[in-house]
Amino acid sequence: MDIRARTDRLAQLLEQRLDIRGTGFETKLRRAGRLLPRHLRRDGARLVEAMKLSDHPRLGRQVDPKQLEKSADAIERYLLSLDAWDRRRGIAVSFSASVLLNLLILIALVAGILLWRGLL
Structure with a gap:
């Protein structure tokens, strides 16, 4: 799973579904604030942390890809359910x-x- 591509997709959904402007997933997630449920904000924070860790060669191995996939799927499922x-x-x-x-x-x-x- 490419974390950058997945967070770009989530940033695009945040802009389309919640009308949140900004550059990048981290900014849009912060601006979303209480528009997202608490557990999804936590999942988003996990994705942001993984993006930061993935830049480092050794720390990038500490990231659990299954957990990140699960977090990204939960956020995407929620955003797609919004009208x-x-x-x-x-x-x-x-x-x-x-x-x-x-x-x-x-x-x-x-x-x-x-x-x-x-x-x-």
């Missing part, structure tokens, strides 16, 4: 609901002040 359009729609609905709630509170406040002053 970017559904996520964007959820953000838009949440924002709209927030604005609507604030507008209703403002209307109720204005009506309350008008009632209190006897103008309504």
Whole structure:
């Protein structure tokens, strides 16, 4: 397994599915933050550490390829299960609901002040 190719693929998926910009897997993983579950953030950190170790000839042998494959598969499976359009729609609905709630509170406040002053 080529760790660089696999992390490049995961970086591409992070950008496509979660709209995370940046250069390289490590930056995108850090920016993803809480958008990824804790166990996947841990798996991502394991992949980043393996990338650093793979540059060194002796330390590169300490990396367990099966564990890295398992970690990369878990992250890829999760990212492929996400729907970017559904996520964007959820953000838009949440924002709209927030604005609507604030507008209703403002209307109720204005009506309350008008009632209190006897103008309504």
